[in-house]
Amino acid sequence: MTVTAVTGSVRELVDQRLIAVVEREMGRLGFLGGQEREAVRHLLARFVIDGGKRLRPSFVFWGHSAAGGSAEERDAVLSAGCAVELVHSCALILDDIMDESDTRRGRTTAHLALLDEHRQEGWRGDPRRYGESVATLLGLLAYTWADTAMVATGSARSWEVFTQLRVELIGGQYMDLAHAARGAGTRSQALLTGAYKSGKYTVEGPLLLGHALARGLPGVRAALSAYALPLGEAFQLRDDVLGVFGDPALTGKPAGADLFLGKQTYLLAEARRRTGGHGHTPVDDVRDEAEVAAARELIVACGALEAVERRIDLLTRKATAALERAGLPEEASAALAELARQVTDRRA
DSSP states (O other), rough: OOOHHHHHHHHHHHHHHHHHHHHHHHGGGTTTTHHHHHHIIIIIIIHHHOOOOHHHHHHHHHHHHHTOGGGGGHHHHHHHHHHHHHHHHHHHHHHHHHHHHEEEEEEEOOHHHHHHHHHHTTTTSSSHHHHHHHHHHHHHHHHHHHHHHHHTOOOOHHEEEEEEHHHHHHHHHHHHHHHHOOOOOOHHHHHHIIIIIIIHHHHHHHHHHHHHHHTTOOOHHHHHHHHHHHHHHHHHHHHHHHHHOOHHHSSSSSSSSSHHTTTOHHHHHHHHHHHSSSSOOOTOOOSSSSHHHHHHHHHHHTTTTHHHHHHHHHHHHHHHHHHHHOOOHHHHHHHHHHHHHHHHSSSO
């Protein structure tokens, strides 16, 4: 079986377990009315089950394998993978509210779907406030489902890692909002924010969760972090590029979304640095498609895009080199090398 086939089989296992977890948790909602229950199923349950690449559960799985975990612990590993995926679903729903996003994974975002329902039904109150409020509750429900999945692991040791993963994610998202509100940020601020809002909870946190479930040795933990930290940064930088240049048909998100939102990403900080620094530039206060096009041209012309692509390549090679030095089990090492390619060469 090829490495790609092996990583694909992990996704299938996670998908099967996610379906079971979501269906079990939907069973707790029998007290809801039919319309409300259908909203949960359509906007949360389907969102969890039908979308996503399962990168984070895959890192949990291979972190466990790299640490010498046993096949008897497979159920716990899959449950932990589901927990991380449910936290990710929560993060996406809340992120869409904060970013006022129209689409996610090619579909209308939850808060806008709920807004539309409110308007169509002619209900009382502000449709936007209703949509954002109910979508926030759906995110919290996903967060709660993540706890139930973690309980099934039966591992007290893994809870500390899982808690740290969530704290870092929330703290990173707060930094992202604060820096966008304050205006142009530095490259170092952008890297710190990206590490905590995305990179660490995508790669390092899930790997260390798998390591904790295997009760792995400290040396293996250090080796996994040496691989994960540069790879997590490369993952976020790729996300920054997609946030400006990504094709909505592939990303499922609006074109130039980071420009409209005034995100303080490394890519945009690099463009500002190369085009005169700290004052207003064409990458700031973007309001329409023409300004998106102008900003993209500037980012390319000043060399910022090329610089970020070089950094992604350097970080990926650094992660791969750390993996080669680690002396991990052969199958786990090969799978982690394949995942490094997947997270840095994304088309969506």
